[in-house]
Amino acid sequence: MAMTVEDVRAALGARVLVGREHLDREVRSACGSDMMSDVLAFSKDHSVLLTGLVNPQVVRTAEMLDIVCIIFIRGKKADEKLLEMARERDLVVLETGHRMFTACGLLYQAGLRGGAV
């Protein structure tokens, strides 16, 4: 059963900040971390990234890994410059009020997995 970015968004009750036109994209795995090298060690197709880190390197990390969607957890606020970078790279950016543990749990429950590293 394939999931889409919209399924992920709905499971988290998340708000779309960037990429409303790409919500039908396929999602196959997820990775959650505030350390970008941990994320870079994880390279799977069609992944979403959950993070509490908000800086331009999050967008660059997503770019290098061809990540489909960045999810900022527990209400972390991304500034316009970061959102512009994400737009230029055709990424989806979501924002949820849930903390990392709960956000990951909700996505796991919705059927998403981490995938073996």
Next chain:
Amino acid sequence: MEDAIILKYGISPDDFTRAGEASSDVKSKLKQMGVSPEAVRKVAIAMYEGEINMVIHAKGGEITVQITPDRIIMELADVGPGIPDVELAMKAGYSTAPDEIRSLGFGAGMGLPNMKKYTDEMKIDTTVGVGTTITMVVKL
């Protein structure tokens, strides 16, 4: 070697927010050239980790990327402090990065292991007090 394309980038140590611009440029150029997505991603990740290291551990430097029909060779040269114990530095989790860098999302000690993981060959030439040159190859 007649078909080699060479790209050169100066890496500035001053602005952490711009670190990764060179890797980003290489990634889009390789994509345009029709290199396989798998190889593009390996090059992008390895070079990005190396570029970040040049900014956080050294004082910038120069990156040269050579694209040939059968391989991509990345050479990252800095005039930073050098690496006293390469074997130790290669260990997953080993990092000398300050907390300030960790709060920016780096300094987990996974950079060099990631560079090794995503490339087919990796060589570190380093002299304490002189600098470090890391050469990585991704076969196409």
